Amino acid sequence: MSAEQGDGTVGKALDVLDMVAAAGHPVRFSELLGAASYPKATLYRLIQTLTHQGMLIYDADRQTYALGVRLVRLAHAAWATSSLAPIARPYLDELAEETGETIHLAQMDNGQVLYVDKRNAAKPVEMFAQAGKVGPAYCTGVGKAMLAFLSPDALERALQRQSFHRFTPQTLDSAGALKAELEAIRGRGHAFDREEHEPGIICCAVPILTRTGRVIGALSVTSTTSRTSLQALDARAGRIKETAARIAAEAESWRFPEQN
Template identity: 65%
Template sequence: MNKQATGDGTVGKALEVLDKVAAVGRPVRFSELLSESAHPKATLYRLLQTLVNQGMLAYDDKQQTYSLGIRLVRLAHAAWRQSSIAPIARPFISALSDEVGETVHLAQLDNGQVLYVDKRNPQNAIDMFSQAGKVGPGHCTGVGKALMAFQDPSEIDQIIQKQSFYRYTPATLVTEAALRAELDQIRQDGIAFDREEHEPGIICIAAPILSTKGRPVGALSVTTSTQRKNLDELMNARPALEQAASKIAAAVEDWQFPA
């Protein structure tokens, strides 16, 4: 059980159960949740019943499975509108994807990791991990490094401590020293790269979306496959990428970014 859930009492435990159900990615049986839960059987059942009663989970009597509830979906949509730059940025990332003919991602930081808040594909889309709503690693994604590089130094230290440095591919940066050197370079160049660091055959260039105070409120990337382009060819999209990031930054200037 994670420490945060324990410290937050019943609410923390209930949120932990919600996370477990969401992580499965399909309707899940009680026995499956119990096998991975730190809670006693009676406690887990009580938490599930409370979540069902509140509409945060749905229970299928026939299949005897739990899934995310409609109330949670409504809350997720409200959070997307209120706590994400995605609604404001959508027309700009759509235009960027059409212009460069490649996949465009919009991301924000979430507890040191990357939260993909929107994605636009060209007609000939390529298959990759990232989808809107998914959380990915910060240390080996272009948007993650772009977001990290422009934080305040003290915040960078905290974010780096939250990185797993898991080696996804032979190109993944797996040490703090290597990541810090990369972030220094990104601050100088204003652009970040994913050199097949998260997924084999997937590359990207990424730019931060900076407020007038230089604070990153998000990051934007243009992503493609090495079967289509190399990084030098992908760099042709840099002017359009940076222009889109600037337009989004201007559009969200009056938006109250959640602390």
């Protein structure tokens, strides 16, 4: 990993935090050194600064680094001020109660999907999407719903950040195929996940748009092929759009970061 040109020390430090977070467990310096593109002395200096600032914590007994408690405070502040989650909470509760299915709320993060909230189904199903996780945009319902309504320039930037890895036989694995799908999504106003990210997982998703058409998030009802069908989820599209519109209306007075 490496900081984008011009980001300097701050960008490098954020790279280190990303590496620690991506590991999913406390990591040793040697593990970070193997993954980083920075010289050993540079990486050590960055880690020491992050530790002194409370962004990382060091376990002297295990000689490992983990994300610090200061990040929890910052994350909570970001969730409260820049996330749709606090506004959307009662609407997610209502939709989950009505459908009995899994509800996801997401926002765009550098061309990828950031899941900011979730309601489990009445009979929960294990799946990738969890609040706080980042997932691919090109093969998820919420991701495609947001991509479809980005401005042309923003869409091109987002497309450049897609890996087009083929997760299942249904995954759209090229920009051309995705663009055709996005055109269809714009026409009907909602997107589907046709087992494109995980086998057996399907969803109907809609964008959350301001009155000027700016994308500020997406909402989905997610289920499994063993429990329902795309046709049944499609029949819920109107209700999901209604919920998204209510969230958007309440969010109008908030100032959200521009979506990339």
